[in-house]
Amino acid sequence: MMGLLEWILDLLLSPWLFVPLIYPGLISAFAVLLFIIWFERKLAAKVQLRYGPLYVLKRLGGAIQLVADLLRYLFAEPIVPDQADRLAFIFGPILLFASSYIAAIAIPISYDFYAFRSEISLLVVLGLNTLAPAFNLVIGWGSNNKFGLIGGLREGFLITADEIPMFVSALAMAVLYGTMDLVRMVELQSEWLWGIALNPLAAVTFFVLMLLSTSRFPFEIVEAESEIVMGPFTEYSGILYGLTMGASYVKLYVLSLLFAILFLGGWEPLPPLEFPGSWLILPGAVLFLKALVIMCLSVFMRAVYPRYRIDQALRLAWHYLFPASILSVFLSLLVLSGWSI
Amino acid sequence: MTDRRWSSPVFRLKGHLDAILTGAKYLITPRATVRYPEEVIELPEGYRGFIEYKKDICISCGLCATVCPANAMKMYVERAAEPGEEAPAEEVKPKRYPGINYTRCIFCGFCVDVCPTGALEHVETHDVAYEDFNSMIYPPGEFAAGPPKPEFDTPPRRLRPTMDERRGIAYEPAD
Numbered sequence: 066m067m068g069l070l071e072w073i074l075d076l077l078l079s080p081w082l083f084v085p086l087i088y089p090g091l092i093s094a095f096a097v098l099l100f101i102i103w104f105e106r107k108l109a110a111k112v113q114l115r116y117g118p119l120y121v122l123k124r125l126g127g128a129i130q131l132v133a134d135l136l137r138y139l140f141a142e143p144i145v146p147d148q149a150d151r152l153a154f155i156f157g158p159i160l161l162f163a164s165s166y167i168a169a170i171a172i173p174i175s176y177d178f179y180a181f182r183s184e185i186s187l188l189v190v191l192g193l194n195t196l197a198p199a200f201n202l203v204i205g206w207g208s209n210n211k212f213g214l215i216g217g218l219r220e221g222f223l224i225t226a227d228e229i230p231m232f233v234s235a236l237a238m239a240v241l242y243g244t245m246d247l248v249r250m251v252e253l254q255s256e257w258l259w260g261i262a263l264n265p266l267a268a269v270t271f272f273v274l275m276l277l278s279t280s281r282f283p284f285e286i287v288e289a290e291s292e293i294v295m296g297p298f299t300e301y302s303g304i305l306y307g308l309t310m311g312a313s314y315v316k317l318y319v320l321s322l323l324f325a326i327l328f329l330g331g332w333e334p335l336p337p338l339e340f341p342g343s344w345l346i347l348p349g350a351v352l353f354l355k356a357l358v359i360m361c362l363s364v365f366m367r368a369v370y371p372r373y374r375i376d377q378a379l380r381l382a383w384h385y386l387f388p389a390s391i392l393s394v395f396l397s398l399l400v401l402s403g404w405s406i
Numbered sequence: 407m408t409d410r411r412w413s414s415p416v417f418r419l420k421g422h423l424d425a426i427l428t429g430a431k432y433l434i435t436p437r438a439t440v441r442y443p444e445e446v447i448e449l450p451e452g453y454r455g456f457i458e459y460k461k462d463i464c465i466s467c468g469l470c471a472t473v474c475p476a477n478a479m480k481m482y483v484e485r486a487a488e489p490g491e492e493a494p495a496e497e498v499k500p501k502r503y504p505g506i507n508y509t510r511c512i513f514c515g516f517c518v519d520v521c522p523t524g525a526l527e528h529v530e531t532h533d534v535a536y537e538d539f540n541s542m543i544y545p546p547g548e549f550a551a552g553p554p555k556p557e558f559d560t561p562p563r564r565l566r567p568t569m570d571e572r573r574g575i576a577y578e579p580a581d
């Protein structure tokens with residue numbers, strides 16, 4: 066009996082299962098989802114001098130509001146419209162959610178704990194992350210609805226506008242560190258300085274593009290509730306809708322983890338603590354906290370900004386962020402040459 | 407864009423920073439709303455809530471039903487019983503009395519203003535939950551029985567809104 070338990074524990078703690086399933090994968094993604102959506106509503110409420118969610122578990126300020134919402138989504142009937150493309154309609158949200166979180170598998174959580182280490186793990190994360198918006202297009206097309214189509218098209222416009230500068234500004238960091246291996250990047254940052262101090266331009270660009278690609282405010286253009294209802298997700302109800310809503314937050318979570326590794330020194334510096342399992346828990350916790358701060362900052366934007374029009378967002382991306390990302394590559398080279406002198 | 411300075415990216419960047427700082431400032435400003443079912447605010451005089459109907463001074467003129475913009479007030483034909491009698495006697499002529507449908511009423515107060523005898527009056531109540539639409543319709547008899555009262559699980563704290571120079575709106579205990 067003990068043997069079996071140990072075997073299961075061993076299996077769970079092996080990186081190939083722990084990373085995709087527990088942290089930073091599925092389970093922690095769900096936990097983050099529950100927290101961050103509540104936090105976003107609470108923060109927006111506070112800035113607007115209201116209370117926000119309060120009555121589900123009142124002592125903690127309505128902290129499990131999202132559990133209640135999730136239960137409601139679970140028990141609501143997912144309606145599939147007659148005219149919709151059934152296959153695309155049903156599998157779209159599932160694949161959207163899955164592809165939003167799949168990039169987490171390539172994210173290391175300490176020097177020796179990762180499911181996947183490679184010379185190009187940065188590219189793997191970025192590349193897998195680009196998958197998700199494609200399913201927004203599928204959903205928008207498949208639901209056979211004007212708003213869905215418009216939302217899908219907007220997503221189409223935005224993919225190119227946000228992914229290209231995002232790749233470039235992330236690669237600026239790769240140029241700076243001279244590697245695309247995320248583990249090595251953290252190692253180098255602990256020797257030099259945090260990436261955000263070495264190349265602040267890339268950090269700012271990456272952050273804004275993160276907002277843009279996960280449709281946080283002020284770029285909530287694809288859903289745009291007040292113009293096109295919910296964009297691609299207009300026809301959705303029940304748990305399928307829940308998945309579409311969660312997907313962008315999960316993407317935000319993965320990108321925040323990446324941001325923490327690229328610019329904020331990953332799991333360094335570790336607090337000098339020793340307890341059983343600390344080799345696994347501490348680095349993960351530090352990384353998680355950094356990512357959480359980034360996420361909180363991104364959802365704070367909702368309370369501050371109204372929504373950009375799509376042309377404004379495209380202009381911002383192509384006129385300012387794209388040149389800025391290219392400039393950040395040069396900045397990296399400059400820092401690098403300054404370093405070697 | 408009337409202000410030409412907005413064409414400068416630096417000025418716009420400063421605008422973004424200002425916006426975020428303003429948001430941060432409001433994050434630590436005290437809230438302006440109250441926790442409704444536990445705390446209620448005292449309403450100002452002349453607040454237009456539910457309507458109280460005094461049947462004994464109503465002259466059945468029908469003006470309230472005529473003026474109502476939402477068709478919420480409606481005249482019902484009724485034979486009223488004499489005071490002290492159970493049912494109206496056969497020979498009593500039917501009369502018209504107003505009844506109200508709160509599913510339609512917009513609380514504009516026109517009926518209160520137009521009533522020549524002051525038989526209609528607003529009360530402060532504005533927060534009553536109904537289980538179905540039918541119970542929101544009050545024929546003359548029930549209308550005359552008085553406006554509905556809100557039900558609270560625990561008696562709420564009453565707060566009085568005051569103007570505060572710095573914060574705008576503030577609350578103080580009403581009693």
Ligand code: SF4
Binds near residue numbers: 476478510514515
């Ligand atoms: S308050 Fe206005 S809407 Fe309501 S019954 Fe009177 S006249 Fe009609």
Ligand code: SF4
Binds near residue numbers: 464503521522523524
């Ligand atoms: S309530 Fe007033 S306005 Fe309406 S019928 Fe009676 S007297 Fe006339």
